[in-house]
Amino acid sequence: MQHVFVIDDEQNIRDILEKYLKKEGFIVSTFTDGAEVLSALETIEPDLLVLDIMMPNVDGLELLRRLRKYSYIPVIVVSARDEELDRILGLELGADDYLTKPFSPRELVVRIKNLFKRMNRLEKNHSSQEITVQNVRLNKKKRLLLVNEEEMALTPKEYDVLAYLLQHSGQPFTRERLIEAIWGYQYVGDGRIIDDLVKRLRKKMSDANAQAKIATVWGYGYKIDEEG
Structure with missing residues (x-):
């Protein structure tokens, strides 16, 4: 129970x-x-x-x-x-x-x-405990995000969003789909929560010299750019 x-x-x-x-x-x-x-x-x-x-x-x-x-x-x-x-x-x-x-x-x-x-x-759906995209490694068991084997400090939802994108590397997602996947319901708003999270993630990834990038798919949403 x-x-x-x-x-x-x-x-x-x-x-x-x-x-x-x-x-x-x-x-x-x-x-x-x-x-x-x-x-x-x-x-x-x-x-x-x-x-x-x-x-x-x-x-x-x-x-x-x-x-x-x-x-x-x-x-x-x-x-x-x-x-x-x-x-x-x-x-x-x-x-x-x-x-x-x-x-x-x-x-x-x-x-x-x-x-x-x-x-x-x-x-x-995601039984693999580790995912690597270029020099970024996701350890799901420990909820760690490593860049060049150095841990990158993330808030819980920053981790969830980045982990979801990395697990579907190269696949674009709308803001609404990301909200539904992470929070599990249709958020009533303008998607600003995702935009703010992505902005913070991009800065942290840039500061850590991550080769994988979060790319904007214009008119649609976001995805992990596998080419960096």
């Missing part, structure tokens, strides 16, 4: 989600803020977090920021505010999905199940 952490400072939301998720067959632990979760993570490794943004003490974004320094546990962020900045920040920090309150428990369950299915599918 898969173990889900529900983190929200509103007791009625915790109670409703706990009841509904248990009915769907999940093991559920609930927490009121990020500090409690950080303590619990020292002894328990859940399969997924449902994480509210607005909480006392350690809020959701700060918890996500700390978590992504050492863990890639799937995270679905929820928030009472439907602001694009919050959504983009949450996704860039490494959230796998984003829901705006109020939402139905049924929709949350669908998102959770789809996320687990997507993770399993990606693992099956």
